[in-house]
Amino acid sequence: MNVLHILIDYASALVLPLLLVGFPLYGMFKKVRVYEVFVEGAKEGFNVAVMIIPYLIAILFAIGMFRASGAMDFLTDLLRPLLAVIRFPAEVIPMAIVRPLTGSGSAAIVLEMIGQFGEDSILVKMAATMFGSTETTFYVIAVYFGAINIRKTRHAVPAGLIADTFAMLAAVYVVLWLFG
């Protein structure tokens, strides 16, 4: 299984330089005027970033307020007895709540937990697995849909949150199974 690990590491390191060089090289080979075409495409970058701004402001300021209000502590207390029934440790509840909301916030929680429990603790392994195996759902929604001005998101949010909830539970049980 270690071979797989090494293979993925190699691919991860090499794919970016290969694409960066490969695209223009193949273009030159096909007699595309690579510089002119590149610049034409790159022009769009600025407009897309600017289009995203209102969506990102809307999402992030609401999340920032929610975090600052202390609602997280309340939610943790509320969920604690429910999740205790399914052996979900109370210490990782804040991580499970924050992960879909903010990336920097959940990184801070992992750091805090390392300070409190140490890198080796199973709780930190759970939190880190949660961090590594999911994305900041609301940020992704704001950026991807913002870039094309999609305001009616239909089932994107519920689908994302269902997957997140499942990932949080899975992280706990997979870590318990592998390290418990």
Added chain:
Amino acid sequence: MLNYIWGGLIVSSLAFALVSDIGDFSSDRYRNGSPLPVSVSFDEGYDPSARLQNVTVRIAAQAFSDHFHVDQSADSEWTGTLLQTDEGRELRFAYEAAVPEPLETICAHTGRGDCRAALDGQPTEEVWAAGVVFRPVRWVKMNAIASAALDFAETAVTLALGLIGGLGLWMGLLKIAEASGLLYALIRLTQPAIRLLFPKVPRNHPALGMIVLNLTANMLGLGNAATPLGIKAMQELQTLNPTDDTATDSMVMLLAMNTASVQLVPPVLLVAIMGLQINQLFFSIVITTALSLVVAIAAARLLGCLKRFRLSS
């Protein structure tokens, strides 16, 4: 859905802040206006005419506990300066040193980098038993949510503008890939598999290629490349969208797959945080992410069939 969640986040943060502040108010958590007993000693003896003097302030554990109704087991000591003016005496001390709660909140709320308080009583030559009165602290959480809203709005702009470089780079490269036909070679190779997930995208459509590149970058932990590629994929999907502002099934599928994040390589930030321990987590992350990807795909597919999420509605 997002309307409710967004509104809910805002309204509930106001509600929680209000409850928390009223709780502080009714329990008189910060003891606004009442003096905390401290002992002040002058480093170079008391000089009644000096404007600024260096002092050492001691707070006995017992006095602190009695004052704030908390358990504080250790005495605390700070160095600071005493400012004497016609208006009265003010104590200023830096609070980088661990200040026990709720004093930390009081200091953070009333000062700018240092903690300031008025001093009661008449100074004496030796150790002066004084009372410090901090500026009243009210509406801590209300202020916190207001400043958080502004901070995060600024962060949003910084984040979005930070994307410009990566977006430009990848959009330029993809334009070359499209013009040279490389993208279509990739599409022909991968579309039998990828169209199972995106059946509504026509054969040989550029969106398929962008989706493949986005998912690959995600898998290899290349977050900086994955976002521009995902945005480009969304733009291509938008060309197939009969409406302007409503997401299509394919868009929701791509989004769900991205939020579930198909990562075989842990994100750089996590590697930086965890150090060597990250190697142990390789399998737990891969298993969890694979499971959640399956759930995301199923959820995107099944929820799309529900009446309330139908495209026509």
